[in-house]
Amino acid sequence: MSYRVAVVGATGNVGREMLSTLAERAFPAHEVVALASERSIGAEVSFGESQTLKVENLATFDFRGTDIVLSSPGAKVSQVFSPKAAAAGAVVIDNTSYFRMDPDVPLVVPEVNPDALAGYRKRGIIANPNCSTIQMVVALKPLHDLARIRRVVVATYQSVSGAGKDAMDELFNQTRGIFVNEPAHRHQKKFTKQIAFNVIPHIDVFMEDGATKEEWKMAAETRKILDPDIKVIATCVRVPVFVGHAEAVTVEFERPITVEAAQAALREAPGVSVIDYRADEGYVTPVECVGEDAVYVSRLRKDPTVENGLSFWCVSDNLRKGAALNAVQIAEALVRANMLKAA
Incomplete structure (x- = not known):
């Protein structure tokens, strides 16, 4: 059985990655349609190594007969x-982000809460979590099963690709400009401060309690996906990296847990790769995870400041597992569970 798939926002960073991922994983599609706004009509986007698709107009597209829609055009x-x-x-x-906290829309990471998929029938929509949340809960899930998580403190180091193509261009242009003595503000449009050779502790809008919306998302989404009783405090930082998010995570558990037991659980967990050697180069950095599917966990160690505490470092390609791959994996899970009927 094969399916008709539409990719909405096909000309964006995530849309292009969705098309690439569908092709790479040989998703059973007899037709793939690329959709975007009117200004992109007729543009060509790659699908696999040898195919191109002409972009069609989202505004006038008839979705009847379409089985699956992978959507990333903006909220x-x-x-x-x-x-x-x-x-x-x-x-x-x-x-x-629009549907993530809707109680009638499941928020799904297939390695973490695949049972939630059945809830899609209420609205016909499944939400993909925030990129920084996805990689964190993939790493937290086996640890939560082992010793039950009470509290998470996380600092993120998020690449500019999470803010779109214009943000990547801004980093490139500012970096180039600095070497020819151009003022950084000449190329400052997307970010509130210079991003080249700098870090910005501000992602999304500020909320009344002083947290940013990105930080709130990590807490709220983790509770919805993993466990409503987990307490989460996040500090989300934009860094001058093109692709790949990193996170420094400290976890407090209800029960005792050893580093060795945590490593063993993570090594057995789907979607996780443990690269953890207490030596030079014995960890993974964002540049090394680009194009890879896994969430990489390194620097796993005991946190001596709390009872039953561990700390670790994790990185993942935010355009793949943090967005496109997770969406395609959801579609694959629906197919495996016979939850789809081909049009």
């Missing part, structure tokens, strides 16, 4: 078109 666009696609009979896997 305001998804607000309109994801329900429209679902009403036409498609299952929508939405990568934007």
Whole structure:
């Protein structure tokens, strides 16, 4: 059985990665449609190594007969078109923030909470979590099963690709400009401060309690996906890296847990790769995870400041596992569970 798949936002960073991932993993699709805004009509996007697709107009597209929609066009666009696609009979896997906290929309990471997929029938929509949340909960899940997590303190080091192509261009142009004595503000449009050779502790808007929306997302989404009783405090930082998010995570558990037991659980966990040697180069950095599917865990060690505490470092390609791959894995899980009917 094969399916008709539409990719919404096909010209963006995540949309292009979705197309690439569908092709790489040989998803059973007899037709793949690339959709974007009117200004992109007729543009060509790659699908696999040898195919190209012409972009069609999202605004006028008829979703009838489409089985699966992978959507990453921005929250305001998804607000309109994801329900429209679902009403036409498609299952929508939405990568934007708009539906994530909707109680009738499951928020899914297949390695963590695949049982939640059944809830998609209420709205016809499944939400993809935030990129920084995805990689963290993939690493936390086996540890939570082992000793039950009470509290998480996390600092993220998030690449500019998480803010889109314009953000990547801004980092490139500022970096180049600095070497020819151009002022950084000439190329400052996306970020609130210079991003080249700098770090910015500000992702998304500020909230009344002083946290940013990105930090709130990590806490709220982790509770929805993993366990509503877990306490999470996040500090989210944008760093001058093009692709790949990193996180320094400290976890407090309800029960005793050893480093050795944690390593063994992580090595057995789906989607996790443990690279942890207490020596030079015995860890993974963002540049090394680009193009890879796994969440890499390193620097696992005891936290002596709390009872039953561990700390670790994790990195992942935010455009793949943090977005496109997770969405495709959700579609694959629906197929395996016979939860889809081909149009």
